[in-house]
Every structure is written in structure tokens, then in C-alpha cells.
Amino acid sequence: METLRTIWLFFQNQILGMKWLNTLIGNGLEAIGLNPNGLAGGSLQFFLYDTIKIFILLSVLIFGISYIQSYFPPERTRQILGRFHGIGANTAAALLGTVTPFCSCSSIPIFMGFTSAGLPIGVTFSFLISSPMVDLGSLVLLMSVFGAKIAVVYVILGLVIAVAGGTLLEKLKMDRYVEDFIKNAPYMQTENGTLTRQDRIEFAKEQLLGTIKKVAPYIFIGVAIGAVIHNMIPQAWVETILGSGNPFAVILATVVGIPMYADIFGTIPVAESLLFKGAGLGTILSFMMAVTTLSLPSLIMLKKAVKPKLLAVFIAICTVGIILVGYFFNFFQYFLM
Numbered sequence: 001m002e003t004l005r006t007i008w009l010f011f012q013n014q015i016l017g018m019k020w021l022n023t024l025i026g027n028g029l030e031a032i033g034l035n036p037n038g039l040a041g042g043s044l045q046f047f048l049y050d051t052i053k054i055f056i057l058l059s060v061l062i063f064g065i066s067y068i069q070s071y072f073p074p075e076r077t078r079q080i081l082g083r084f085h086g087i088g089a090n091t092a093a094a095l096l097g098t099v100t101p102f103c104s105c106s107s108i109p110i111f112m113g114f115t116s117a118g119l120p121i122g123v124t125f126s127f128l129i130s131s132p133m134v135d136l137g138s139l140v141l142l143m144s145v146f147g148a149k150i151a152v153v154y155v156i157l158g159l160v161i162a163v164a165g166g167t168l169l170e171k172l173k174m175d176r177y178v179e180d181f182i183k184n185a186p187y188m189q190t191e192n193g194t195l196t197r198q199d200r201i202e203f204a205k206e207q208l209l210g211t212i213k214k215v216a217p218y219i220f221i222g223v224a225i226g227a228v229i230h231n232m233i234p235q236a237w238v239e240t241i242l243g244s245g246n247p248f249a250v251i252l253a254t255v256v257g258i259p260m261y262a263d264i265f266g267t268i269p270v271a272e273s274l275l276f277k278g279a280g281l282g283t284i285l286s287f288m289m290a291v292t293t294l295s296l297p298s299l300i301m302l303k304k305a306v307k308p309k310l311l312a313v314f315i316a317i318c319t320v321g322i323i324l325v326g327y328f329f330n331f332f333q334y335f336l337m
Contacts, residue, residue, distance in 0.1 A: 122170025
């Protein structure tokens with residue numbers, strides 16, 4: 001058992017966390033006369049380490065996930081989801097969302113396609129919630145920063161929000177609040193020929209390059225903000241505002257996160273810095289969930305497909321779920337860390 005634990009810690013710290021890279025960069029900065037413990041050297045070390053680490057993990061994850069995704073074109077996905085009913089359908093849709101490397105905006109067109117194809121409103125919303133919130137990329141990246149236990153619980157609770165949210169919308173019969181042009185849109189079934197292994201590799205490459213191009217600015221911005229928090233913001237400030245001692249920290253973080261637009265890759269460095277400075281675990285994770293799931297651009301896009309009442313209920317369900325997850329993690333933080 002001790003051997004397995006040692007192997008796992010090596011995998012988490014050196015493979016996922018890439019601590020060796022941090023040491024290597026620190027040694028390189030010292031060699032050119034910069035102190036990694038100083039303000040300038042420490043900020044540069046954090047920026048270089050997190051940027052390189054995220055891009056390496058991102059490349060491996062997106063390529064692998066996209067290769068898997070090539071086996072699930074829209075028509076086949078619709079057929080799979082159509083086999084399930086009730087809460088089983090919501091669960092299948094939420095799980096399907098975990099293997100789609102989409103941000104909240106990218107998930108909206110797929111949601112529209114599923115809705116126009118005749119899938120129940122609850123099923124499509126379960127997918128819409130889980131896709132940006134708990135994809136496989138988030139699981140691996142969270143493991144690299146917070147550890148496996150927290151990452152797994154985060155994904156499970158995210159799936160619970162997706163399934164519960166979709167189920168509730170179904171029970172409330174909110175399908176009547178979908179815009180008519182979405183419900184009445186003609187649905188074209190596509191003929192998907194058998195893809196060769198090379199076709200799938202090319203598809204994965206295209207998805208990887210497209211994703212990198214799209215998220216790179218947010219990664220740079222997120223890492224820069226993380227570097228500032230990590231090296232320039234006093235720990236006492238963060239603990240006072242976002243620490244577990246502030247009972248409203250989770251609500252504040254959720255409300256602040258909603259208008260922003262980023263994905264899991266851009267929020268990770270900010271979360272890492274906040275954790276180092278003493279912010280509550282649940283507060284950090286609520287902020288990440290709010291940013292990735294309820295970004296303002298995605299809500300603007302969704303408003304074109306659904307009526308205001310359905311949009312308001314969707315936002316309320318997600319917000320309440322995210323806040324509850326935040327308080328859960330803050331309460332059990334010492335058992336999970």
C-alpha cells in the first residue's frame with residue numbers, strides 16, 4: 001500500500017503537477033541573477049511555470065478527448081441519448097458532457113441542435129450544464145493543483161448539479177419556454193462514414209489547434225492575474241475577504257465569477273494562487289464553476305434560444321447549486337485537503 005501511495009504521489013506531483021519544471025525554472029532564474037523568492041523573480045517563475053504546465057496538459061488532454069469525441073458525431077450522440085428516459089437520460093447527458101472539451105459558449109450550438117432534434121429539455125440542459133463545468137480536462141487539471149480527492153468530488157458534485165438541474169427543468173415543463181425557431185428547426189440526419197485512424201488523428205489535431213488558439217489569451221491573462229495574487233497581494237487581505245472566516249465569501253465569489261468569460265484552463269492559475277494565499281477551498285471552486293458555467297457571453301447566446309423565464313430559472317438553478325457546492329467544500333475542507 002505504501003508503494004502504491006508513493007507511486008501515486010509521484011504521478012500527482014511530478015507528472016500532473018510538474019514540480020520538476022518549477023524547480024528547473026527556478027534554477028534557471030537564479031543562473032541569470034534573479035531571485036525566485038523575490039518579487040520580480042517569484043512572479044516570473046510563477047508565470048513561466050504555470051503557463052508551460054497548462055499548455056502541456058492542455059495539449060495532451062484536448063488531443064486525447066477530441067480523439068474519443070470523433071467516435072461520437074452529433075447523430076450518434078442523439079441516438080445514444082434517445083435510448084434513455086427519465087433521470088437516466090439526464091445522467092447520460094451529463095456524463096456525455098464530461099467528454100466534450102467545450103467552454104460554455106461552444107456548448108450552446110450543440111444544445112440547440114439537441115433541442116431541435118427533439119430531445120427533452122431536461123436532457124439538453126443537463127448536457128449544457130455539465131459540458132463546461134466538469135469535462136475530463138477539469139478533472140486532470142484539478143488533480144494537478146488540488147489533488148485527486150478534491151478533483152473527484154468536484155466532478156461528482158458538478159454532475160449532481162447537471163442532473164438535478166435538468167430534472168427540475170423537466171418537472172417544471174419548461175420546454176414551452178424554448179423559442180419556436182429552435183423547436184421547429186429542421187433536423188438533418190447526417191451520414192457519417194467510417195473514419196480511419198488517420199482521420200481521427202487529423203480531427204484531434206484540428207480540435208487541439210482550434211482550442212489552443214481560442215483559450216490561449218485567457219490562459220495568459222489568468223496566469224498573469226495568478227502571478228499578481230501569488231506574489232503581490234498580502235495573504236491577510238485574501239484571508240479576510242475570501243477565507244473560510246467570511247460566511248459570505250462563497251456567495252461573493254459566485255456573483256463575481258458569473259459575468260466573466262474563461263474556461264477551466266484560464267481559471268486554474270487564479271485558483272492556485274488564491275488557495276496559496278488562504279482563500280477557502282469552496283470559495284475558490286465556486287468561483288471556477290461560476291466563471292466556466294455562467295459566463296456572460298454564453299448567457300447572451302442562450303437568451304436567443306430560450307425565453308426570459310427559462311433563462312432566469314436556469315441561472316437560478318446553477319447559481320444555487322454552485323453556492324451549495326462551495327459551502328460543502330468549505331465545510332469539509334480539512335477532511336479533503
